[in-house]
Amino acid sequence: RKEVEQDPGPFNVPEGATVAFNCTYSNSASQSFFWYRQDCRKEPKLLMSVYSSGNEDGRFTAQLNRASQYISLLIRDSKLSDSATYLCVVNNHYSGNTPLVFGKGTRLSVIA
């Protein structure tokens, strides 16, 4: 079993739709949580960090449930430009000098 598991894709949604991605992690000692976005043939880029209190950045909302070891990402009012692969990522330490552990990614296609 992989340490970070994500919803299988792809998700094909119309413009304007709301879409939610889910992720679970197996290491209860994980400390930091992120969503990265990866466009086709590009490098992963940090979309947002995820905090226990939940956090929002424009149309994007991330939630963390430590008890259930569950992370979510909600995208409201989907745009064509949101089409990408979304990677759920954990870090088993607070500091940046430890490797990130990535999920397999969930592919999103927003259709006009």
Added chain:
Amino acid sequence: GAGVSQSPRYKVAKRGQDVALRCDPISGHVSLFWYQQALGQGPEFLTYFQNEAQLDKSGLPSDRFFAERPEGSVSTLKIQRTQQEDSAVYLCASSLERGGDRATDTQYFGPGTRLTVL
């Protein structure tokens, strides 16, 4: 400012050849990571440097893989006697890592080197 750069962007090697992949981290970044991303998978950790010290190489899949960062800036990942299963995108990431400050811990990724072993 300049981000993480990697070269070459694409590399085709015949099975058995040695390859060297280069990473130029963001200037001043202390931490440097190498990841391997196979097709349809998320990146997987290979090795980590803090300045010139290789502190973790637990992700290197075999002794054919070797990485160095002799002066604490540029890093090279070398793969000897390449095999078809080495075909992947090799990503380099760096972080400022001032210690305990989340704002400086973000890992920034380079564009990757796509290695194809025939």
